[in-house]
Amino acid sequence: MSGTGLEKPAGNYRYRILALLFAATTINYMDRSIMGVLGPTLMEKFHWSNADYGYINMAFKAAYAIGMVSMGGVIDRFGTKIGYTLSIAIWSIFGMLHAAVRPAFALVGFIGARFGLGIGEAGNFPAAVKTVAEWFPKKDRAFATGIFNAGSNVGAVLAPAIIPLVVASNGDNWQFAFLVTGAFSAIWVTLWLRTYKKPEEHPKVSKEELEYILQDNETKDVEKEAEKLSWSRVLPLRQTWAFAIGKITDAVWFFFMFWSGIFFKQKFGLDSIKELGGALVVIYLVADFGSIGGGYLSKFFINRGWNLNAARKVSLLICALCIAPVAFAALTSNVWIAVSLIALASGGHQAWSANLFTLVSDVMPKKAVASVVGIGGMVGAIAGMLVDFALGTGLDSSGNSFYFWMFLVAGLLYLVILGIIHLMLPKLKPLNEDLQLSE
Known part of the structure; x- marks a missing residue:
């Protein structure tokens, strides 16, 4: 253990901030998950091909890639308070604009709405990871990241649970599904603007809690910490690209999120929103446990004396082994075996994600965190676009047999x-404020 060694600091205001990160991530994933639930219904209603559906998802990921780089830079330059507010405002507006799309221009309209949604939603994880780096010591960051990242699964569970309540079984009133989260977003922005300050500036943070938060702070030099980094300084670092390569696995998560409903309908004949919703709820509930458990796993190892390098990488290995069996999901004829395999893999991915995000704050100074997360997110989004294109064209030309190859790649990718x-990073050695290895 590093720093002061405080175990039970007086005050826990940092968990109020963490609760807001959890809430924002929940809203974020409710917005993006709606398409995964309504996808089969909208494909029928608007007569889209698999390729058309792939193009719609590619628009979201293209914007997500652009937004990850631009929003990460905005958040590092203007801070999490302003950056997060801007991000959620953009994604909420474009999320609700889906409801304005009319049949005559459905394909173009959805592509435009998904593009705007992707720009805004890209800011969530750079802002949240940077906030965790500001409010938690290193030993607690994976656990804190797992907590807020669990919001992604709660949001993904709420979407299939709520949509059947507002959308008819034949798809009528589908517009209502895209309007649900607007009020939630407005409430969150109000709370965020009233609540958030850095811990050093917050009047409700006790001296003891501040010491605990800053126990392994990289620097006490306020001038250097406030310095703004250009991307040209971060891009050449192998630490940046180790994380970015890790984020290629986002393509698998996007596959589960946006194509699972299509897979269950095309292979197993699950037609109704209610049936699809039930399968997706199971998947995301397991993913929720994975997110929290994966974050706790590193903390568990560290508390037992493991060094940071071993704790993070063994945790990632356990996650990768949990994901590997999904390679067989397309081979089973039993829908609930397929659901179980995808659910286990989803839990493994979210546990992987909690630890992977934490690698950034393990090795990078706080001022670089959001930009590095943004670069990694861009790489993950581009990988997701390639998967959308391959699936859309492959399914149209080869039929359901093409799913076998996607699940096989998904199962093996994490170990590779x-x-x-x-x-690239045999030891997780942190960089100092000058982006040099610490002594």
Whole structure:
């Protein structure tokens, strides 16, 4: 253990901030998950092909890639308070604009709305990871990241649970599904603007809690911490690209989120929103446990004396092994076996994600965190676009047999990526404020 060694600091205001991160991530994933639930219904209603559906998802990820780089830079330059507010405002407006799309221009309209949604939603994780780096010591960051990242699964669970209540079984009133989160977003922005300040500036943070938060702070030099980094300084670093390569696995998560409903309908004949919703709820509930458990796993190892390098990488290995069996999901004829395999893999991915995000704050100074997360998110979004294109065209030309190859790649990818990360960063040595290895 580093720093002061405080175990039970007086005050826990940092968990109020964490609760707001959880809420924002929940809203974020409710907005983006609606398409995954309504996808089969909208494909029928607007007569989209698999390729058309792929193009719609590609628009979201193209914007997400652009937004990850631009929003990460905005958040590092203007801070999490302003950056997060801007992000959620953009994604909420474009999320509700889906409801304005009319059949005559449905494909173009959805592509435009998804593009705007992707720009805004890209700011969530750079802002949240940077906030965790500001409010939690290193030993607690994976757990804190797992907590707020669990909001992604809560949001993904709420979407299929709520949509059948507002959308008819034949798809009528589908517009209502895209309007649900607008009020939630407005409430969150109000709370965020009233609540958030850095811990050093917050009147409700006790001296003891502040010491605990800053126990392994990289620097006491306020001038250097406030310095703004250009992307040209961050891009050449192998630490940046180790994380970015790890984020290629986002393509698998996007596959589960946006294509699972299509897979269950095309392979197993699940037609109704209610049936699809039930399968998706199971998947995301397991993913929720994975997110929290994965974050706790590193903390568990560290508390037992493991060094940071071993704790993070063994946790990532356990996650990768949980994901591997999804390679068989397309081979089973039982829908609930397929659901179980995808659910286990989803839990493994979210646990992986909690630890992968934390690698950034392990090795980078706080001022660079959001930009590095943004670069990694851009790489993950581009990988997701390639998957959308391959699936859309592959399913139209080859039929359901194409799913086999996607699930096979999904099952093996994490082990390969972990090997690459280890080769690039054999030891997780932190960089100082000058982006040099600390002594």
